[in-house]
Amino acid sequence: MADSAAKHETDELYQKAKRAKSDNENGGGEVGKEIECGNILSEFKTTKVLSDSAREKNIFIHGKLADQDAVIILEKTPIREDTLAELFAGSTLKLEMKNDIYSTYRLQALPQLNEIKTTVVCPATEKHIKKYQRQESFLVEETGADYQSITLPYIQKQSFSVQWVYNILEKKAEADRIVFEDPDPTVGFLLLPDFKWDQKQVDDLYLIAITLQRGIRSLRDLTQEHLPLLQNIFQKGKEAILQRYQLPASKLRVYLHYQPSYYHLHVHFTKLGYEAPGCGVERAHLLADVIQNLQSDPEYYKTRTLYFPLRVDDGLLSKYKEGGRL
Amino acid sequence: MADSAAKHETDELYQKAKRAKSDNENGGGEVGKEIECGNILSEFKTTKVLSDSAREKNIFIHGKLADQDAVIILEKTPIREDTLAELFAGSTLKLEMKNDIYSTYRLQALPQLNEIKTTVVCPATEKHIKKYQRQESFLVEETGADYQSITLPYIQKQSFSVQWVYNILEKKAEADRIVFEDPDPTVGFLLLPDFKWDQKQVDDLYLIAITLQRGIRSLRDLTQEHLPLLQNIFQKGKEAILQRYQLPASKLRVYLHYQPSYYHLHVHFTKLGYEAPGCGVERAHLLADVIQNLQSDPEYYKTRTLYFPLRVDDGLLSKYKEGGRL
Numbered sequence: 001m002a003d004s005a006a007k008h009e010t011d012e013l014y015q016k017a018k019r020a021k022s023d024n025e026n027g028g029g030e031v032g033k034e035i036e037c038g039n040i041l042s043e044f045k046t047t048k049v050l051s052d053s054a055r056e057k058n059i060f061i062h063g064k065l066a067d068q069d070a071v072i073i074l075e076k077t078p079i080r081e082d083t084l085a086e087l088f089a090g091s092t093l094k095l096e097m098k099n100d101i102y103s104t105y106r107l108q109a110l111p112q113l114n115e116i117k118t119t120v121v122c123p124a125t126e127k128h129i130k131k132y133q134r135q136e137s138f139l140v141e142e143t144g145a146d147y148q149s150i151t152l153p154y155i156q157k158q159s160f161s162v163q164w165v166y167n168i169l170e171k172k173a174e175a176d177r178i179v180f181e182d183p184d185p186t187v188g189f190l191l192l193p194d195f196k197w198d199q200k201q202v203d204d205l206y207l208i209a210i211t212l213q214r215g216i217r218s219l220r221d222l223t224q225e226h227l228p229l230l231q232n233i234f235q236k237g238k239e240a241i242l243q244r245y246q247l248p249a250s251k252l253r254v255y256l257h258y259q260p261s262y263y264h265l266h267v268h269f270t271k272l273g274y275e276a277p278g279c280g281v282e283r284a285h286l287l288a289d290v291i292q293n294l295q296s297d298p299e300y301y302k303t304r305t306l307y308f309p310l311r312v313d314d315g316l317l318s319k320y321k322e323g324g325r326l
Numbered sequence: 327m328a329d330s331a332a333k334h335e336t337d338e339l340y341q342k343a344k345r346a347k348s349d350n351e352n353g354g355g356e357v358g359k360e361i362e363c364g365n366i367l368s369e370f371k372t373t374k375v376l377s378d379s380a381r382e383k384n385i386f387i388h389g390k391l392a393d394q395d396a397v398i399i400l401e402k403t404p405i406r407e408d409t410l411a412e413l414f415a416g417s418t419l420k421l422e423m424k425n426d427i428y429s430t431y432r433l434q435a436l437p438q439l440n441e442i443k444t445t446v447v448c449p450a451t452e453k454h455i456k457k458y459q460r461q462e463s464f465l466v467e468e469t470g471a472d473y474q475s476i477t478l479p480y481i482q483k484q485s486f487s488v489q490w491v492y493n494i495l496e497k498k499a500e501a502d503r504i505v506f507e508d509p510d511p512t513v514g515f516l517l518l519p520d521f522k523w524d525q526k527q528v529d530d531l532y533l534i535a536i537t538l539q540r541g542i543r544s545l546r547d548l549t550q551e552h553l554p555l556l557q558n559i560f561q562k563g564k565e566a567i568l569q570r571y572q573l574p575a576s577k578l579r580v581y582l583h584y585q586p587s588y589y590h591l592h593v594h595f596t597k598l599g600y601e602a603p604g605c606g607v608e609r610a611h612l613l614a615d616v617i618q619n620l621q622s623d624p625e626y627y628k629t630r631t632l633y634f635p636l637r638v639d640d641g642l643l644s645k646y647k648e649g650g651r652l
Contacts, residue, residue, distance in 0.1 A: 041414040041433075046407075054404040054530030055601050057383045061410065074413075074433070076402035078380040079442075081372075084387065087400075088367040092437070093444065097521070099499035100490045104521055105444040107367075107400070108437035111418070116405075116433040116440065118419065123427060138576040139598050141614075250464040250652060253608055272465050272608065272635055275601065281610035282579055282598065288467075288633055297622075307614055309598060326576060 040065070041118075044072065051134030060132040062124070070122035071132055083113050137309040139282060140320050144303045147220050150319050155217065155263055158315070162264045168192070169212060179207060180240035187232040188212040191240055194268070196277075202245050205271040209233045216265040219258045219285060219306070224298040230291050233267050241269060255284040259308050259316075282309050366391070367444075370398065377460030386458040388450070396448035397458055406527050409439050443524050461637035465608060466646050470629045473546050476645050481543065481589060484641070488590045494518065495538060505533060506566035513558040514538040517566055520594075522603075528571050531597040535559045542591040545584045545611060545632070550624035556617050559593050567595060581610040585634050585642075608635050 045064045050071070052059040057076035064070065079087075090113070093105040121128050142151060167173040168190060180191040189209045193199050197206035211229060216222065222230070238249045253270045257278055260266065267287055270276040278284060293300040310317040320326045371390045376397070378385040384401035405413075417435040447454050468477060493499040494516060506517040515535045519525050523532035537555060542548070548556070564575045579596045583604055586592065593613055596602040604610060619626040636643040646652045 039414070039417060039419050041417070041419060044414050046410055049407050052405065052407070052529065054527065055382060057402045057404050059405040059407070059410075074405050076383045076405065076440075078383050079378065079385040079400050079402065081375050081378070081385070084372055084385075087442075088365070088370050091365060091367070091442075093365050093367060097500065097503065100493060101447055101449060102490070102521065103446045103448075105446070106524075107442040107444040109440075109442060111434035111437065111440070114402075114435075114437075114440055114442065116413075116417075116435060118431040118433040120429045120431070121427055122429075137599055139578065140576070250466070252465065253606070255607055273463055275606065279606050279608075280579070280601065281581055281605055281607045281612055284607035286607055286633060288631070292631060305614070305618060307612060 041072070041120075044070065050129065050132040060134075062129050062132075065120070065122050068123040069125075069129070070120060071124040071128050072121075073117075073119040073132075075117045077115055077117055086110075087113055135311040135313055137311050138317060138326060139307055140310050140317065140326065141305060141307055142320075142325075143305045146320075146323070146325060147306075150323050150325070151259075151316065152220075154316050154319050160263055162262055165210060165262065165264045165266075166214075168210060169214075179244055180236065182232065182236055183212070184232075185212055187229045189229075189233050189237075189267075191237055191269075202247055202271060204274045204276070205241075205245060205247060205269070206274075206276055207237075207241065207269040209237050209267040209269065211265045214264065217263040218260050218265065219256055219290065219301050221265070222290065222294060222301050224294050227291065227294055230287060230294070234287050234291065237267065237269055247271065253279060253284075254287045255279065256287060256290060257283050258285060258306055259283075259310075282307060367398070367446075370396065376455065376458045388455050388458075391446070391448050394449040395451070395455070396446060397450040397454050399443075399445040399447075399458070401443045403441050403443055403524060404527055404529055412436075413439055445521065456637075456639050459639070461639050463635035463637050464643060464652065465633055466636050466643065466652065467631060467633055468646075468651075469631045472646075472649070472651060473632075476649050476651070477585075477642065478546075480642050480645050486589055488588055491536060491588065491590045491592075492540075494536060495540075505570055506562065508558065508562055509538070510558075511538055513555045515555075515559050515563075515593075517563055517595075528573055528597060530600045530602070531567075531571060531573060531595070532600075532602055533563075533567065533595040535563050535593040535595065537591045540590065543589040544586050544591065545582055545616065545627050547591070548616065548620060548627050550620050553617065553620055556613060556620070560613050560617065563593065563595055573597065579605060579610075580613045581605065582613060582616060583609050584611060584632055585609075585636075608633060 043066060046061055047063045048061070050060040050062050059074050061072045061074075062069070063072065087107070087109055091107050091109040093107055096104045096106060164173070168175075174192060177192045178190050179193065182188040189211050191207055191209045194206040194208050197204060211233070213229065216226065234254060237254065238252065241247050241252065242249070251272050253268075253272050253276070255268050256266075257268065268276070268278070268284075270279060310320070317326070369392055372387055373389045374387070376386040376388050382401070384399065387398045387400070389396055389398065413433070413435055416439070417433050419431040419433055422430045422432060490499070500518060503518045504516050505519065508514040515537050517533055517535045520532040520534045523530060537559070539555065542552065560580060563580070564578065567573050567578065568575070577598050579594075579598050579602070581594050582592075583594065594602070594604070594610075596605060636646070643652070
C-alpha cells in the first residue's frame, strides 16, 4: 500500500515536471533537450535500501550524494512492442535451461533499448525517507488458544477506535457515498466505495459492506447465529453491485480480512481480475467459504488455527515473539 | 531452404546445450556452464502480442521460429542491491527533467547488469497461445457434484499432457535444478525453482514441490490418506528452503492452486511479500489450511463447494455455462 501511494505521488511529480518543462518551452528555454550528464550517480553512496519490488522491478534507495541525503528510485521500463524487432535482432542470448518444448535464456540487449527509469530526490528530507520505507511482514500462526491468550487481550488493550465507523453508520459522515443500505438492526449493513477506489472505472472496483450490528470484531467472533447476516450481505451486496455497476457476481471477489484493518465486521467486494491489495490468500477469506465453514461447524472460527501476515513494526507481532510463537 | 537451415541451426544449438548439460551431470563439464547460443531469436517473426504488463514489465508474444509456432515471454529482471554499486559506477545517465529537488534520468547500463529474462515455448500449441492471451475471468462455483459431472469428465477428455512433469521426476530434464529431493515413492517429492523465478534474488522466490506419486490430479483427489504426503512436503520443503536460502517459514506463502495449471499434484512455495501471480484467494489454498481441513474431515474436498476463476476462452467455462451453472 505504502509503495503504491509513494509511486502514485512520484508519478504526480512527473506530471508536475512535465508542466514545468512545457513552461520552459514557452519561456524560450531549450525544447526537449536532453543533457548527458556524465554520471552524477558514480558519487552516490548507498546508506540503505528502503524497499524494492521484484514484481514491479523497482528499488528505492536512501544514500548520500555529495554529502547530501538523497533518495534514488530505479525502475525497469515496460517492454514495448515497437522495440521487439531490434531487441530480437541485436541481442545476445545465454541459454539457462531446456526441458521439452520450454527453454529459458538471459537476454542482453543494447543499453538504449533497455533503459532504467531513474529518479533522484536531492536533498531528501526525513519525510521522503520514511515515505519510501517498506516494512517486512512475517506470517503468524494463531491457534484458537493463541487468539484468546495473545491476540484478544492485545486488541482489547489497544482499544482501537472505530468511531469513524460509527460516524458512517449514524450518517454523520460519508452519507452521500452510500451505494446501498439495509437498515435491519441484526442483518443490515451499509455498502460504500472504499476510499482507495476513485470510482472512475469498474476495473478496480472496491466497495466495503459495514454491518450495522456492533461488537462483531472479526472472523473469530463469527458463529452460526451470524449466518443470516453474512448471507444477507452476500446476497444484497451482489444485487446492489449488479444494479449500480452492471457487474455480475461472477466478476466479483467477496472476502473478509484476517486480521482486519479495524475491528468492526466488514466485507470487501472487489472486481475479479483487479489484484486489490490484501486479496492474497494469506489475509483474505472468501465470504462464500466463511458461510460454508460456519454451516458445517458452528465453532469453526473459535477452534481453527488461522494464519496472517504482520508487519515488523506491529505491536501484535512483538506479542507473538514474546510468546515464543514465532 | 533458409528456414530449414535456421531450424537445423536451432536444433544444433539445443543439442549442444543438452550435451553440455549431460556433461555437467556426468561430471565431465563445468557445473552450471552456460552456452552462448548466438541469437536464435533473430529468426523470430512476431505474429501478435498476446498480452503485456507495464506494471510487471513483461510481454507475451506469439510468433514463428523456423516455421514453428512459438510463444516468447520477455520480462525485465528485478533490481538487486548487490548490483547497485556497479550500476551507479558504470552507467550512462541522460537527464530528462530537473525541477527543484527532483530530477529524472534514463539510465543506460552494461547489458550484463540489466538482463531480460526470456522464455521460449517452441513448438507452441494452440493451448499455449490461448494461455498467454490476456482474457477476462469469471468466478465459477463448483459443488462436489459439479466436479463429478462437469469438471472431471472435462479434464479426462482433454488428456492434458504432463510428460514434462514426468521428465523431471525421471531426471530426464532439469535434474540440475533440483533443490531438494525425498525419494520415498509415497510421501516423496522434488523441490525445484519455478521457471518464472530466475533465482538471482530471494525477493521473488518461487519454488514448486512436485509429488513423486502419480495420479493425484488436484485438491479434489485429496483425502486423509494423503496427509503424510502433504505434511512431508510442508515440513521438508520449509526446511530445505531455510537451509538453502536462509528464509524461515514465517517468510513463506505455501499453497496449492485450484484449478491447478496442470493435473499432477504440486505445491507452490513463494516469498511472503512477493505478490506472486496466482496467490489471490480465489485460486490459492494454503497448504496449512488443506492439511487442517483433511484432519477435521476426510471427505472435505469431495463434498466441499470450491470457487475458482476461469478465463473466457477456457473450454471448462463453456461446460459450466451449458450446465446453467454460471
